[in-house]
Amino acid sequence: MAVVFVMLALVPRVVCTNPLAECAINDPLPVLHQYYHSGDLIIAGILSQIFIFSNAITFEKYPSEELNDELFHFSASWTYLSSMELLSTHGKFIPNYKCDICNNLVAVIGGPNSYTCLQMATVLCIYKIPQLAYGSAPTTKNKNKAGFIHRMFPSEDHQYRGILQLLLHFAWTWIGVIYQSEDNTENFIETVLPVFSKSGICVHFVERFPKQTLSSDIIEMVGEAYKTLAVVVESTANVVFLYGEIQTMMTLRMMSEYAENEGIPLKNKAKVWIMTAQMDFTSFPLQREMDMDFLHGAISFAVHSEELWGFQTFLQNRNPIAEKEDGFIREFWEQAFQCSFPDTSGEKAFEDICTGGEELSTLPRSVFETQMTAHSYSVYNVVYAVAHALNAMHSSQFKHRAIANGGRQQLLNQQPWQLHSFLRSVSFNNSVGEKVSFNSKGELVTGYDIITWVTFPNKSFLRVKVGKVEPVDPPYDGFIVDEDAFVWPSRFNQAQPLSLCNDYCPTGYSRSKKEGKPFCCYDCLPCPEGKISNQKDMDDCVQCPEDQYPNNKQDLCIPKVLSFLSYEDPLGTSLAMFALFFSSITTWVLGTFIKHQDTPIVKANNRNLTYTLLSSLLLSFLCVFLFIRRPEKVTCSLRQPAFGIIFSLAVSCVLAKTIIVVLAFMATKPGSTMRKWVGNKLGALIVLSCSLIQVTICTLWLATTPPFPDLDMHSVKAEIVVECNKGSVLMYYCVLGFMGFLAVISFTVAFLARKLPDSFNEAKFIAFSMLVFCSVWLSFVPSYLSTKGKYMVAVEIFSILTSGVGLLSCIFFPKCYIIVVRPDLNKKEHLMKINK
Incomplete structure (x- = not known):
């Protein structure tokens, strides 16, 4: 809007009267008769239907010096005064008196602020005059006022x-x-x-x-x-x-x-x-x-x-000297170009003389905008809306018409309130082809x-x-x-500004509300383990799918890899090589004992139990290969039962050996009744009975809840562990428990018999071997429970190998040393000499 003439926005801008008598009724929208633009304002008159004038009459009646201070500041008193003047005879302010019937008031276009419209309505609503607001949509609880205000403003x-x-x-x-x-x-x-x-x-x-x-x-x-x-x-x-x-x-x-x-x-x-x-x-x-x-x-x-066609040409043709009826343009011209007209009454405000030939296009936009603005466009549309409403009212079959002045039509007895219904229903296309209409609330549809x-x-x-x-x-x-x-x-720096209470939470973090602060203010907390946030400012982190895991920044889910102990794994290869090595040693020991089966040191320690023990140790080393491969249904079913039965057989052999040693010593005492228990039958009975119990437990396990292949998605962060689900953890620990029970009994008996006076007494070797065995499996339980994935299998394999090597080395290496390295000690005469 023009920087110099704020007063234009203060009082009703345009007064629309009934059509001039000499104008044709059937042609409601001929050429525009008059434009007036001051930055955001067009005052336009339509020759055939609407005669428009501004409140310039005020300047004719009152000195501008007295007026400016009030109008500059949106005075309600001057708005009331201007409204009353519209209802008076032109040039004579006599309230409620009007003698120029040719200019009956039918509508007022006002704005551009809401309270000016409401102040205007205080007077005009008494006379039920339609008022069209082109600026702010006035809101009022007074239904009498609201009913006469039409808003050229969208919802x-x-x-x-x-x-x-x-x-x-x-x-x-x-x-x-x-x-x-x-x-x-x-x-x-x-x-x-x-x-x-x-x-x-x-x-x-x-x-x-x-x-x-x-x-x-x-x-x-x-x-x-x-x-x-x-x-x-x-x-x-x-x-x-x-x-x-x-x-x-x-x-x-x-x-x-x-x-x-x-x-x-x-x-x-x-x-x-x-x-x-x-x-x-x-x-x-x-x-x-x-x-x-x-x-x-x-x-x-x-x-x-939209920009109206011909508007720029119209502005270029404005001349304040030629405009006699426009009371605003001279005031505007002086303020805009900072000059004074020669005939200006009183003291000149500016030294420069206005010629009227100044061009509006030379003014900066802060003083005068030559482009069509929103308020100007609204005024343009509202003038045409009133013209169309008047035409529709005239064309209605309920209008009283009369023929006068040589056949020309003339409207008689029009009342302002009759225009309201036609304004509500008006609909037309303006000169740029845009539709102008109102919704049910009287708001402009745009x-x-x-x-x-x-x-x-x-x-x-x-x-x-x-x-x-x-x-x-x-x-x-x-x-x-x-x-x-x-x-x-x-x-x-031409970058999109941010307007946040605090910076965005980066990916990998989620928002956490700050106590006592608005909900837009928050702290950023790292996502918990297993969750990610892949967008900024997430309210909560999301869980990765089971087959994926978060990356280190916790902003992306990465597919997990299948993990199991395999021969391609260095750990699996190492354990397999150890199993083969110890299997070879066990085979060599068994071969050595068979080769020297008739020597005293072999015969003295029950050859059958020795062969059985060595065979079970060999099988225990070989059963490791059931653990080093991708779990399948068969291997899962065989792993734990085979391990439990084989080790129970080995420990029961050790137990039988220990008991036979004790019974053999007791049988050497005069009058002892223990001799009948000494022999191969007792050893076989102990081995078979202990092994049978373990076989029964494993059979029950396989019959009820057998182990099966399973995928563990959660134990290891980046892996899907392919494992053998034990089916029943209770049965698994029953197998371990029974094996531990046999080991404890064997250790106890061997410990008590370790000092028996016999050259061939192996109780002290058995006691030490069972100490190693029990230590390994006691440490196995916490180690097994504290590891995850394939390392659990590795711990079990390590325990199998370590306990087997403990039995093999502690019981058989001293005998192998005598058999192979010191055969001179493996003679009956030498042993009898020592016993004496």
């Missing part, structure tokens, strides 16, 4: 939904709100902000602009805004939602200038201003030279508009343009359309933006 719900979509689109969840203290603000605070909050938008502060007062109080007004300005500057919110009307821009510019003068770092902490469609660029004359950088990168919503502001050092600016909000109802949002077209404040 504000669409605008607020568009603003919300804009905030969510750029993830601006931490904003500030400033509002102008006006009558319609209460509805905004109570209804709109809670909707924002439910959608995830936090409001850091809600501050109020001071209400505009008389010019003498401007400094005081700006001073009151200091606290608001301090809150804005200190806030961490980079986006500020500005809710106001057309005059709010003046206050905002004044605050920006005040900040510079007071040294407040507003430029260094520039904000992204989001402004509603009710606002537009407006200024006091004294703000003409003020800096506009604070608007660079601002975003505003505006009622959808959308909003999203504008970004670009400022220049010469105090000029440019509005760039970067998106739009279509007039659609939920669940559709009708929100469209072009991100690349946005211009951001210089502070952000």
